[in-house]
Amino acid sequence: MKINEYRSAFACWDSQASVRSKPLREATEATEFYYPPELVTGHGELQSALGADRLRRLLILHLYAYLDFTVQLESHIVLPVTTRLGTGRAGLDLPVAMRRDAMAITTDEAWHGQFTFDLIERIAAQTGVPPRVPPAYEFQRARGLMRESVEPALRPAFDLLITYVSETLISTKLLMLPRDERLPAYVRGVITDHGQDERRHHAYFRALLPHFWRSLGRRDAAVLGALIPEMIVAFLGRDEALEQHCLAEAGLTPDQAANTAMELREAFPAERLLHDSRACVRYLVELGAVSQDMIEERLVA
Structure with missing residues (x-):
């Protein structure tokens, strides 16, 4: 596709977007699992160490x-x-069409926040597990450090690039949760709605990338390009503080939670980073923003 050509993925947005066509989903049946154990670092060891009740609580906390x-x-x-x-x-x-679609994404994302908030409330009411979430996430800490590392004039471009990265990563979680029939139907349904919208967003940011990257000077492109592997790790890498938080809320003492999280450091499947970022990286490699070798060296480190 040439840079001056734009094929919108939003032609049917008015009838297909979840904010236009999907009501808030009512809670259905309760189930044993609310989150796939396989997505929790060291799930095999934790299943035997925690017992059924604490494991179920841990999985609900990971979903929150x-x-x-x-x-x-x-x-x-x-x-x-x-x-x-x-x-x-x-x-x-x-083009005007790209600006219009960006406004549609803005509407979508606000709605995602609303229906996700609603989903958390419904799960809490059904399970009795309070929605205690971490005070912050690793991606927020890492993003803040990266943003501070670039000069103020370049930070708007940094913001756009990290948004591109977040919107074109295809995480195992987003793919796996809707398909896992062990989870309640309403949980799977909400995440399915989200994923359908995100496919349009992915197409938009794929089309936006050449406009953005070719607007950068060589120096700015080099500065931002060097940060791309760290952006991917920030979103897809292990968040040990989150894991420790969930373990403590599931019933371990703070010391037990910290020690358990530390012991699981080698259990995180590093190959998942390469798998989940392959589309995002492919587009960047095509533009010359990064090299495949550079990405692989960092993501499998």
Whole structure:
């Protein structure tokens, strides 16, 4: 696709977007699992160490953290960028159709925050497990450090790039949760709705990337390109503080939670980072923003 060609993925947005066509989902049956154990680092060891009741509670807490992570990401990172894109304040000369679609994404993301908040409330009411979420996430800490490392004039471009990365990663969690029939139908349904919207967002940011990258000077492109592997790790890498939080809330003492999280450091499947980032990375490699070797060296370290 040439840079001046844009094929919108939003032609049927008015009838297909979840905010336009999907009501808030009512809670259905309770089930044993609310989150796949396989997505928890060291799940095999934890299953035998925690027992059934504490394991179930741990999985519910991980689901809360996943959902809250989504709200934090979209509210604080994606929405400001899509608003600037839609209102023509992102420093890019975009076709009107791309600005219009950016506003549709803004609407989608606000709705995702609302229905995710609602879902957390429904799960808490059904399970009796309070939705205690971590005070912050690793991606927020890492993002803050990276953003501070670039000069102030480059931070709007940094914000757009990290939004591109977040919107084009195809996480195992987003793919696995809707398909896992061990989970309640309403939980799977909400995440399915989210994923369907995100496919349109992925297509949009894929089309936006050449406009953005070619607007950068060589020096700025080099500075931002060097941060791309760290951006991917920030979103997809292990969050040990989150794991420790969930273990403590599931019933371990603070010392037990800290020691258990530390012992599981080698259990995180590093190959998942390469798998979940392959589309995001492919587009960047095609533009010359990064090399495949550079990405692999960092993600499998």
